[in-house]
Amino acid sequence: MSVTARGPWCVVPVKAFHAAKQRLGPVHGAEFRRALARAMLEDVLAAATAVNALGGVAVVTADPEVRSLAGGFGVRLLEEPRAEVGLSAAVAAAARRLAAEDCRAMLVLPADIPGVTPADIRSLLAGHPPAPGLTIVPDRDGDGTNAILASPPDALPFAYGPNSFSRHVAGARQAGCTVRVVTSPAIGFDLDHPADLSAFARTPSPTRTWRFLQTPGLGAGALFADSAGNALIAEFRP
Known part of the structure; x- marks a missing residue:
């Protein structure tokens, strides 16, 4: 190095x-x-x-x-x-x-x-x-x-x-x-848009952010996006 x-x-x-x-x-x-x-x-x-x-x-x-x-x-x-x-x-x-x-x-x-x-x-x-x-x-x-x-x-x-x-x-x-x-999946993945939150929340990880996104009651009707980028309404679930 x-x-x-x-x-x-x-x-x-x-x-x-x-x-x-x-x-x-x-x-x-x-x-x-x-x-x-x-x-x-x-x-x-x-x-x-x-x-x-x-x-x-x-x-x-x-x-x-x-x-x-x-x-x-x-x-x-x-x-x-x-x-x-x-x-x-x-x-x-x-x-x-x-x-x-x-x-x-x-x-x-x-x-x-x-x-x-x-x-x-x-x-x-x-x-x-x-x-x-x-x-x-x-x-x-x-x-x-x-x-x-x-x-x-x-x-x-x-x-x-x-x-x-x-x-x-x-x-x-x-x-x-x-x-x-260098291409890095982890470093390249910043959370800027609702679709980013949805994608990050779908993959369990030992991060504080993932646990936060699983917390119930984080504001009624949080907006996410599906895999096609279409907006949808969903509740946070543990």
């Missing part, structure tokens, strides 16, 4: 819980979305903090509720830059800070991939190319970016948003990075 013995730092940028998962808003109320965001973050932090090869785990947020939860995992807390807005700016600020501390690699994971396991993370670290290098995992659609392992941390310009996968690959190559693309 090309990273230092101390290992790369894992950075998890997190929105305020009350603002999480707005695309579920037409279907699920604020309290449901807040609880879902908490469960997913707990799953991601549980996986990351179990990986000894990482030098540490940091959460980037400005939300006191997120900071309180993350603090319970013993992770480092980085304040989201107030002068800049957006995911790209938050990740870039974390990258600059870690690079200034002589950290040689940074892994960025989103807070909404509850199926990620320590083994998934170790696999990303094990095959990472020498610096300057990028290991990148696209989302299931091949459009978004669900994980970035960059060495050094500020090796490329961060460009989250629509078509971010292609833009990150292009930016890394322009910066002279060796690029490794």
